[in-house]
Amino acid sequence: MSNKIAKESGARRKDAILSNLEELGKRFCGQIGEGVFPWVEMKSRSTDNIFYNPELRQYDLGGKTIKRSSRIISHLRPFTELVWTAYFAHELLRERKTSTLRDVYYSAQAYDIFFKDQAESDGIITDLETVTGYSREGFHVFPEERSAVFGDLTIEYTVPGYEGRRLNFTSHPDGMMIGPALTDSLLIETGADKVIVLEKGAMLTRFIEERVHEKFKAILVYTAGQAPRSTRYFIRRLNQELDLPVYIFSDGDPWGMHIAMVIISGSANAAHLRELATPDAKWSGVWASDIPSYKLPSDKLTERDVKRLGELKKDPRYKDELWQREIETFMKIKRKCELEAFSRYGLSHIVDKYLPERLKEMED
Amino acid sequence: MAGFTNATRSMFTAIRELVENSLDASEVEGVLPDIYIRLSHDDDEGKEDVYTLRIMDNGSGIPATQVPLAFGQFLFGSKYRLRQARGTFGLGGTMAILYGQITTNKPVDIISSTGVSKVYEYKLMIDIQRNRPVILDRRVHVNKGRKENRWHGTVVEFHLEGDYYRAMPKILDYLKQTAIVNPYANITFVDPRGRLYKYQRTTTKMPPPPKVTLPHPYGVDVETIQRIIRITRCRNVFDFMKEHFHRVGEQTARQFLEFAEIDGEIDPTRLRPDEIVKLVQAMKNFGDFLPPDASCLSPLGEDLLRAGILKELEPELVAVSQRSPSTYSGYPFIVETAVAFGGKVPNRGDVNLYRFANKIPLLYDESGDVSWKIVRSINWRRYRVAPGMPVTVLVHICSTKIPYKTVGKEIIADRPEVSREILNGIRTVARQLKRYLSRRERVERQVRRLSIFSRYLPKIAEFSAKLGGSQSQPSTDKLYRRQTVFKDLMTSDQYVDSETFEAESYRNVVVYVKNKHRGNTVNVRVLGLESSQWRKLIEEANLSASSELYEMLTKRVELVKIQVRSARTDKPGIVDAFIDGLGE
Numbered sequence: 001m002s003n004k005i006a007k008e009s010g011a012r013r014k015d016a017i018l019s020n021l022e023e024l025g026k027r028f029c030g031q032i033g034e035g036v037f038p039w040v041e042m043k044s045r046s047t048d049n050i051f052y053n054p055e056l057r058q059y060d061l062g063g064k065t066i067k068r069s070s071r072i073i074s075h076l077r078p079f080t081e082l083v084w085t086a087y088f089a090h091e092l093l094r095e096r097k098t099s100t101l102r103d104v105y106y107s108a109q110a111y112d113i114f115f116k117d118q119a120e121s122d123g124i125i126t127d128l129e130t131v132t133g134y135s136r137e138g139f140h141v142f143p144e145e146r147s148a149v150f151g152d153l154t155i156e157y158t159v160p161g162y163e164g165r166r167l168n169f170t171s172h173p174d175g176m177m178i179g180p181a182l183t184d185s186l187l188i189e190t191g192a193d194k195v196i197v198l199e200k201g202a203m204l205t206r207f208i209e210e211r212v213h214e215k216f217k218a219i220l221v222y223t224a225g226q227a228p229r230s231t232r233y234f235i236r237r238l239n240q241e242l243d244l245p246v247y248i249f250s251d252g253d254p255w256g257m258h259i260a261m262v263i264i265s266g267s268a269n270a271a272h273l274r275e276l277a278t279p280d281a282k283w284s285g286v287w288a289s290d291i292p293s294y295k296l297p298s299d300k301l302t303e304r305d306v307k308r309l310g311e312l313k314k315d316p317r318y319k320d321e322l323w324q325r326e327i328e329t330f331m332k333i334k335r336k337c338e339l340e341a342f343s344r345y346g347l348s349h350i351v352d353k354y355l356p357e358r359l360k361e362m363e364d
Numbered sequence: 365m366a367g368f369t370n371a372t373r374s375m376f377t378a379i380r381e382l383v384e385n386s387l388d389a390s391e392v393e394g395v396l397p398d399i400y401i402r403l404s405h406d407d408d409e410g411k412e413d414v415y416t417l418r419i420m421d422n423g424s425g426i427p428a429t430q431v432p433l434a435f436g437q438f439l440f441g442s443k444y445r446l447r448q449a450r451g452t453f454g455l456g457g458t459m460a461i462l463y464g465q466i467t468t469n470k471p472v473d474i475i476s477s478t479g480v481s482k483v484y485e486y487k488l489m490i491d492i493q494r495n496r497p498v499i500l501d502r503r504v505h506v507n508k509g510r511k512e513n514r515w516h517g518t519v520v521e522f523h524l525e526g527d528y529y530r531a532m533p534k535i536l537d538y539l540k541q542t543a544i545v546n547p548y549a550n551i552t553f554v555d556p557r558g559r560l561y562k563y564q565r566t567t568t569k570m571p572p573p574p575k576v577t578l579p580h581p582y583g584v585d586v587e588t589i590q591r592i593i594r595i596t597r598c599r600n601v602f603d604f605m606k607e608h609f610h611r612v613g614e615q616t617a618r619q620f621l622e623f624a625e626i627d628g629e630i631d632p633t634r635l636r637p638d639e640i641v642k643l644v645q646a647m648k649n650f651g652d653f654l655p656p657d658a659s660c661l662s663p664l665g666e667d668l669l670r671a672g673i674l675k676e677l678e679p680e681l682v683a684v685s686q687r688s689p690s691t692y693s694g695y696p697f698i699v700e701t702a703v704a705f706g707g708k709v710p711n712r713g714d715v716n717l718y719r720f721a722n723k724i725p726l727l728y729d730e731s732g733d734v735s736w737k738i739v740r741s742i743n744w745r746r747y748r749v750a751p752g753m754p755v756t757v758l759v760h761i762c763s764t765k766i767p768y769k770t771v772g773k774e775i776i777a778d779r780p781e782v783s784r785e786i787l788n789g790i791r792t793v794a795r796q797l798k799r800y801l802s803r804r805e806r807v808e809r810q811v812r813r814l815s816i817f818s819r820y821l822p823k824i825a826e827f828s829a830k831l832g833g834s835q836s837q838p839s840t841d842k843l844y845r846r847q848t849v850f851k852d853l854m855t856s857d858q859y860v861d862s863e864t865f866e867a868e869s870y871r872n873v874v875v876y877v878k879n880k881h882r883g884n885t886v887n888v889r890v891l892g893l894e895s896s897q898w899r900k901l902i903e904e905a906n907l908s909a910s911s912e913l914y915e916m917l918t919k920r921v922e923l924v925k926i927q928v929r930s931a932r933t934d935k936p937g938i939v940d941a942f943i944d945g946l947g948e
Contacts (some may be wrong), residue, residue: 025831032825035842035869035947070843071948073813076820080827087827113823 008224014093014184017138021090024131028083037071040082042130043272050271052316057264057279059271061130068127076247081124082131089128089139096160099141101125102269130272137183137230138275145228150176150208151219152192153238155185173208175222185232187241192219194359195238197281199223199250199259203339203350210351216359219244227263229276235263236278246278247362248297252286252296253336254308257323265317283322285354288329291337294354298335305336367456367772368463371413375526376534376727378463379403382419382520383539384724387521387546389423391573394595396565397549398422405556406468406523414468415528415556418521425478425516429722431486432497451915457520464492464524472522479516483507528556539563540676541718541725545664545760546670566675571668577660578610581620581647582694583765589640593632601635602628603644611654611679620650656696656764658689663752663762664723673704677756678885678908680706683796687789692781699762699782700863701789703797704756707908711754717741719776720760726774735759738787740948747794748801755797759786807914814874814944842869843947850877850941855886855930862926862941867892870945873917873924877941879907886937887929889914907932 250256367377624646
């Protein structure tokens with residue numbers, strides 16, 4: 001069993017973000033000094049500029065840009081808010097504190113900046129992401145939702161008060177919450193050779209009980225449905241920094257396929273960011289063809305499911321052989337099923353029979 | 365008696381008739397009217413509703429011997445010559461006094477002088493049955509002073525029953541409206557509570573008195589012909605036509621008599637009633653009379669009308685228009701219109717209307733009047749007037765015969781020639797209002813827009829500096845600068861300069877001035893320095909109470925400064941002003 005050592009540290013990223021923000025401030029000050037109304041140009045996030053990039057294998061923004069200038073009266077307010085948000089993000093990083101979207105909305109008031117509502121502050125944060133290219137988690141603005149991780153992975157904290165402390169993720173049998181501290185931590189070493197991503201909490205508990213992390217040398221990540229951004233970022237880190245293949249297990253239905261696809265190639269909303277997709281991750285089940293193969297109890301597809309499948313069939317992200325094959329199978333058998341369906345054959349059936357067979361198949 | 369239908373109306377009519385007489389008397393002389401009115405309670409007899417009314421003027425005065433006749437008899441007054449005059453029959457003053465006598469049984473006191481060495485005082489009552497004055501007392505006073513300085517005028521004091529508190533709104537309305545159309549008059553009113561209302565003149569220009577003219581053949585009726593016959597000295601109808609009618613010469617007279625089949629040699633005093641009727645009908649039907657000219661009319665003129673409105677309504681904007689003379693049924697008439705907006709113009713929900721006929725305000729029966737109907741029929745939204753805006757429209761008709769709808773009602777009839785002139789007159793001034801309001805809306809939008817720069821640019825500089833790690837905040841002055849040049853400045857009678865604003869580097873320069881005083885108007889000028897010379901960028905503008913000026917300068921200059929002063933001596937305003945410069 002070889003332990004993998006982390007290749008890259010997160011601290012370097014933080015420095016890069018800090019200087020990126022500082023550059024922005026210096027640029028505006030320079031413009032003001034020259035008698036020029038400060039302005040900034042960023043990629044357009046309108047739907048006509050969002051494309052699936054087959055080389056990157058994720059959503060990406062096209063060439064259209066928009067210019068936001070403080071000379072234009074209608075831009076003054078969002079521009080001012082953008083500058084403040086950049087300043088606030090810089091302060092967060094510098095002081096090693098974290099915030100959430102909602103928190104930013106309220107914090108602004110302390111600086112005499114008044115957002116109309118949280119939607120407005122959310123939008124400005126997204127603008128800052130677009131301008132800098134870094135996700136908000138990089139600025140220490142985290143979402144509320146948390147998912148969990150479990151397995152043989154040792155991390156070292158970088159957050160204030162915990163610097164230098166290390167933790168292994170097998171220490172708590174319910175799994176560890178993926179929050180700001182974990183997102184910023186250094187990945188030290190792992191005894192695992194793969195990552196298994198699970199959509200459902202019941203599956204995480206089952207896998208931990210069945211000691212999947214030992215039997216299959218896997219790090220388990222539970223997404224709680226649609227994977228939150230910080231979780232997607234974390235999965236990407238595991239894949240890139242530790243060279244671990246990622247296998248995604250979701251329910252066998254169009255929605256489960258979508259969950260897997262977002263982890264793999266990102267969301268349209270985050271088309272301006274490159275850090276949130278794991279293009280090498282693989283959707284590993286439950287496939288449509290598993291339903292007859294494993295004789296799984298299933299439900300009838302609803303009309304909405306059928307409609308959705310039709311849309312997916314045409315979606316460029318799903319053009320690979322595996323996706324197309326499974327979409328067609330869904331449409332042919334007109335059935336769908338959940339991960340829990342395996343329990344029909346006993347609580348450990350999924351771990352004893354399905355998992356080893358599927359993993360072997362994926363590794364080949 | 366029309367106008368004396370109830371106690372409230374009677375009091376109003378009495379005041380009005382006597383004030384109009386006084387104004388007439390001054391104008392005939394070419395003298396700037398000074399009119400003093402005092403209304404007080406009569407304390408004796410304990411009756412609450414008996415008053416003493418005293419009106420004093422500085423007009424021509426009445427010759428001593430004519431005083432009793434002037435006030436003690438009906439139908440005195442030379443109204444057989446058609447000059448534009450105020451009252452319809454000249455009965456008004458006498459009616460008022462008669463009303464007073466009937467309701468209180470007290471005599472009238474009249475003091476008058478034409479400027480001679482004596483002042484005559486009479487105590488009179490009217491013998492109604494015999495239509496004769498009864499002189500109860502007569503005194504003679506010395507008229508002090510040298511010949512040029514001696515007093516001339518008339519004082520009338522009498523008692524009448526009335527209800528001041530009900531009549532008060534109409535009386536004050538009347539005085540205010542009269543002050544509008546007579547801006548050269550000083551009118552002072554002391555009411556029974558001792559309150560003083562002063563309407564001061566703001567101009568010494570008076571309109572020229574109307575010229576006397578003869579009636580036009582189209583406009584006469586049988587009664588008028590009979591009256592003229594009674595006083596004529598002509599012994600034949602041919603001369604009669606030439607002498608007593610407007611623009612009827614030898615040729616016209618001859619042609620007319622031929623048309624009418626009337627012998628020109630007949631003595632007019634011998635005409636039979638049926639012949640008079642035939643004459644009148646022929647006059648109406650003869651198509652070759654020359655049209656009347658308007659020289660007999662004396663409209664206010666645009667300058668005076670504007671002065672009067674500015675004085676009494678203190679608006680933000682006033683627009684006036686005088687139409688060309690027109691005729692209806694042979695009577696010449698001229699319509700003058702005006703519109704006033706903002707400032708102290710009263711806000712009554714709908715567009716407010718002031719009506720005048722031969723300079724007399726019409727205060728009753730508004731909803732039947734043609735002007736009212738026209739004002740209501742106009743879609744004011746088209747002129748950018750929204751409900752709730754303070755807008756007043758004025759319509760003045762002057763004519764040798766005002767086209768009243770019915771006797772006794774203050775309603776102008778809906779004749780096509782007249783309503784056309786009124787409608788077009790109102791449209792003309794409404795268009796000017798629309799231009800002003802559109803500009804104002806645009807300016808208001810600009811004020812709001814530019815203020816946004818002053819709100820946000822400093823913050824951009826502050827956070828950019830903090831973010832970029834610089835110690836000092838860069839100055840945003842080159843991008844946008846607001847310089848407050850006046851703050852709570854009390855204006856004086858002379859123009860005061862503000863500090864100068866360096867305007868050269870800015871692409872757009874905007875000037876904002878606000879007069880915070882609630883009562884007084886100020887004058888504003890904006891000057892720009894170009895090649896060492898100061899030029900006027902904004903000509904002298906009136907900034908009435910509680911109003912603002914916001915102008916973008918179109919010319920690029922080196923320096924800009926604002927000048928302000930009080931519009932009226934010793935009536936200062938309070939001014940705030942700033943200048944905005946926007947770069948790029």
